[in-house]
Amino acid sequence: MKKIARTMIAATAAWSMLASTAFAAGSVTIKGSDTMVLLGQKWAETYMQKNPDAKIQVTGGGSGTGIAALINGTTDIAESSRPMKGAEVTNAESKQGGKVKEIPVALDALSIYVSTSNPLKEISLPQARKIYTGAITNWKDLGGPDAPITIYSRENNSGTYVFFKEHVLQNDDFDPSAQTLPGTASVVNAVSKDPNGIGYGGIAYAEGIKPLLIKKDDNAPAVEGTLENAQSGKYGLARELYFYQFPGKNPAADTFVAWVLSDDGQKVVGDVGYYPLKK
Amino acid sequence: MESEAAGVLPRVTTETLQRAASNNRRFTRIVERLVEGWVKLSAMAAIVTIFLIFIFVGREALPLLWEHPEPGLEHEVVTWSNLVGPTHYPDRPSRFMWQPVSNVPKYNLVPLIIGTLKTTIIAILFAGPLAILAAILSSEFAPRWAREIIKPTIELLAGIPSVVLGFFALMVLATWVQDLLGLRIRLNALTAGMALGLAVIPIIFTVAEDALTTVPKAYREASFALGANRWETAIKIVVPAALPGIFAGVVLGFGRAVGETMVVLMASGNAATTTWAFTDSVRTMSATIAAELGEVVWGSPHYRVLFLIGVLLFIFTFVVNLCGEIYVLRLKARLEGTRP
Numbered sequence: 001m002k003k004i005a006r007t008m009i010a011a012t013a014a015w016s017m018l019a020s021t022a023f024a025a026g027s028v029t030i031k032g033s034d035t036m037v038l039l040g041q042k043w044a045e046t047y048m049q050k051n052p053d054a055k056i057q058v059t060g061g062g063s064g065t066g067i068a069a070l071i072n073g074t075t076d077i078a079e080s081s082r083p084m085k086g087a088e089v090t091n092a093e094s095k096q097g098g099k100v101k102e103i104p105v106a107l108d109a110l111s112i113y114v115s116t117s118n119p120l121k122e123i124s125l126p127q128a129r130k131i132y133t134g135a136i137t138n139w140k141d142l143g144g145p146d147a148p149i150t151i152y153s154r155e156n157n158s159g160t161y162v163f164f165k166e167h168v169l170q171n172d173d174f175d176p177s178a179q180t181l182p183g184t185a186s187v188v189n190a191v192s193k194d195p196n197g198i199g200y201g202g203i204a205y206a207e208g209i210k211p212l213l214i215k216k217d218d219n220a221p222a223v224e225g226t227l228e229n230a231q232s233g234k235y236g237l238a239r240e241l242y243f244y245q246f247p248g249k250n251p252a253a254d255t256f257v258a259w260v261l262s263d264d265g266q267k268v269v270g271d272v273g274y275y276p277l278k279k
Numbered sequence: 280m281e282s283e284a285a286g287v288l289p290r291v292t293t294e295t296l297q298r299a300a301s302n303n304r305r306f307t308r309i310v311e312r313l314v315e316g317w318v319k320l321s322a323m324a325a326i327v328t329i330f331l332i333f334i335f336v337g338r339e340a341l342p343l344l345w346e347h348p349e350p351g352l353e354h355e356v357v358t359w360s361n362l363v364g365p366t367h368y369p370d371r372p373s374r375f376m377w378q379p380v381s382n383v384p385k386y387n388l389v390p391l392i393i394g395t396l397k398t399t400i401i402a403i404l405f406a407g408p409l410a411i412l413a414a415i416l417s418s419e420f421a422p423r424w425a426r427e428i429i430k431p432t433i434e435l436l437a438g439i440p441s442v443v444l445g446f447f448a449l450m451v452l453a454t455w456v457q458d459l460l461g462l463r464i465r466l467n468a469l470t471a472g473m474a475l476g477l478a479v480i481p482i483i484f485t486v487a488e489d490a491l492t493t494v495p496k497a498y499r500e501a502s503f504a505l506g507a508n509r510w511e512t513a514i515k516i517v518v519p520a521a522l523p524g525i526f527a528g529v530v531l532g533f534g535r536a537v538g539e540t541m542v543v544l545m546a547s548g549n550a551a552t553t554t555w556a557f558t559d560s561v562r563t564m565s566a567t568i569a570a571e572l573g574e575v576v577w578g579s580p581h582y583r584v585l586f587l588i589g590v591l592l593f594i595f596t597f598v599v600n601l602c603g604e605i606y607v608l609r610l611k612a613r614l615e616g617t618r619p
Contacts, residue, residue, distance in 0.1 A: 196463070
C-alpha cells in the first residue's frame with residue numbers, strides 16, 4: 001500500500017514538473033479584443049508553423065475582458081483595441097507586480113457601415129454623432145431615402161464601443177434605441193440584412209456591407225480608410241491596436257511579441273485586413 | 280448422547296438465530312438512522328445553499344449603500360436618483376439611461392425593469408392560452424392514447440436547453456416574425472417574448488393539467504347527471520374548480536420567464552429602451568447581468584449595481600414562486616377536503 005502511495009506521489013510530482021516545464025517552454029495565452037481575435041489567431045497560426053514547440057492560445061471576449069484577465073493574472077497578453085486606463089494599469093501592477101508594457105501592434109481604420117442598398121457614400125463625424133445620440137433619426141436628413149435609421153452598437157465590454165464613444169460621440173451617450181450586439185461579426189451581419197441599418201467596427205470585417213467615407217467635420221474632404229490615410233492620420237477613425245503584458249514574466253510571450261513586431265509578424269497584419277504600423 | 284445432542288443442537292441454533300436476528304435488527308437500525316441522517320442532510324444542504332446564495336448576492340450588492348468611492352472615482356457614485364431618475368441633457372429631452380461604461384456612468388434600472396416586464400408579459404400572453412387550452416384538451420377531451428402523446432411531448436419542451444431556444448429565435452423566429460408583421464427592427468421584445476413563451480409553456484401546462492385532473496370525478500358526474508354535455512362540464516364546472524391551480528401555473532411560468540437569460544440575451548436586441556411598444560428592442564435584467572458581469576472590475580459601483588439587479592431578480596422570482604406554490608397547496612387542500 002505504502003509503496004503504491006509513494007509511487008503515485010512520485011508520479012504526480014514528476015507529472016506536475018513535466019507540465020510546468022512544458023508550460024514554460026512555449027505556452028502563451030492571449031485574451032481580449034474581439035476586433036483583434038482574427039488577427040491574434042492568424043499570428044498564432046503562422047508563429048506555431050515556424051516554431052512547432054510553441055503553443056499560443058487566443059480567445060476573444062472583448063478588450064475589457066482581456067484587461068480584466070491581465071489584472072487577475074489569467075492571461076500572458078491582453079489584446080485591446082483601446083488604450084488601458086490609468087486606473088487599470090495601477091490595479092494590474094499592484095495585483096501582479098512588475099510593470100505593464102503597452103505595445104502597439106497594428107493599425108485599424110474603424111469603419112462606419114451601412115447596407116449595400118443604401119445610396120449614402122460618405123458621412124461626417126458630427127453626423128455620425130447625431131445619429132448615434134438620437135438627434136437624427138431619418139436617412140433623409142443625410143440626403144438618403146425617407147426611412148428611419150436603425151442603429152447597431154456593441155456591448156459595453158468592447159474596446160470598439162469605448163473608442164467610438166470617445167472619438168465619435170465625444171463621450172456623449174448612445175441613444176437608448178441602439179441595439180447592442182456581442183461582436184463586430186454580428187454587427188456586420190445585422191447591417192447586411194437591414195437596409196436602414198448603420199453600424200461600426202474594424203475595417204477587416206467589412207464584407208457584404210458598405211464602409212462609408214469619413215469626413216472629420218462637415219467641411220472636410222471625404223477620406224477612405226486606406227493604409228496611407230490611416231498611417232498619415234488623414235482618416236478620422238484610425239486607431240492603434242495594442243498588446244499589454246508584463247515583460248519578463250513569461251519568456252515565451254516576450255519572444256512571441258518580438259516576432260509580432262518583426263517584418264514577418266507585420267506581414268500577417270496586412271493579410272488579415274488591418275494595417276501594419278508605420279515605420 | 281444422541282438425545283442430548285438432539286436436545287442441545289436446536290437450543291443453540293435458536294439462540295444463535297435470535298442473537299443473529301437482534302444483531303441484524305441493530306444493524307438495520309444503524310443503517311436506517313444513517314440513511315435518514317443522509318436524507319435530512321441533503322434536504323438541509325439544499326436549503327442552506329439557497330440561503331447562502333442569497334447572502335452572497337446581497338453582500339456584494341449592499342455596500343452600495345454606505346461605500347465611499349475610491350479617490351478619483353467620485354463621479355461614479357451610485358445614488359437613488361441615479362438608479363431610478365432620468366438623466367438630463369442640455370440638447371435633448373431627459374431620458375432613463377442604462378450606460379454603465381461611460382465618463383459619467385448611468386445606472387438607471389427603469390429601462391431594464393420595463394424590458395423584463397415587456398418580454399415576460401408577451402411570454403405569458405403567448406404561452407398562457409396555448410398551455411391552458413392544451414391542458415384542457417389533454418385532461419377533458421383527448422382519448423387516452425392521444426393524452427399519452429400530448430403530455431410527454433409538451434413536457435419534453437421543458438428539456439430543450441434555453442440556449443438552443445435562443446438560437447432558434449435569433450436565426451429563424453426573428454425572420455418569420457419580421458416578415459409576417461413587416462417590422463422595422465428584427466430583434467425585438469415580441470420575438471424574445473415568444474421564444475421565452477416556448478420555455479414557459481411546459482411549466483404552465485404541467486401545473487394546469489395536474490389541477491384539472493385532480494378535480495374530483497364526482498363534480499363531472501353530477502354535471503352530466505344534470506344534463507350538461509362534455510363541453511359545458513369542462514368549461515363551466517371543471518375549469519372554474521381548477522382555476523386556482525391554473526393561475527398557479529401561470530404564476531410559476533411568470534417566475535421562470537422573469538429569470539430566463541439566454542433566450543432574451545440572444546433574441547431581444549439588448550437596447551435599453553423605455554418605450555412600451557412591443558416591436559422595439561429591449562434589454563432585460565437577466566441579460567444585462569449575463570452580458571456585463573464577465574468584465575466588470577470587482578467591487579466597482581458597476582459590479583455592485585449588477586448584484587443589486589441580481590437581488591431584485593431573486594426577490595421577485597422568490598415572491599412570485601412562493602405565491603404560486605401557496606396557491607397550489609391551497610387548491611390541493613380544498614379539493615381533497617371536499618372529497619366525500
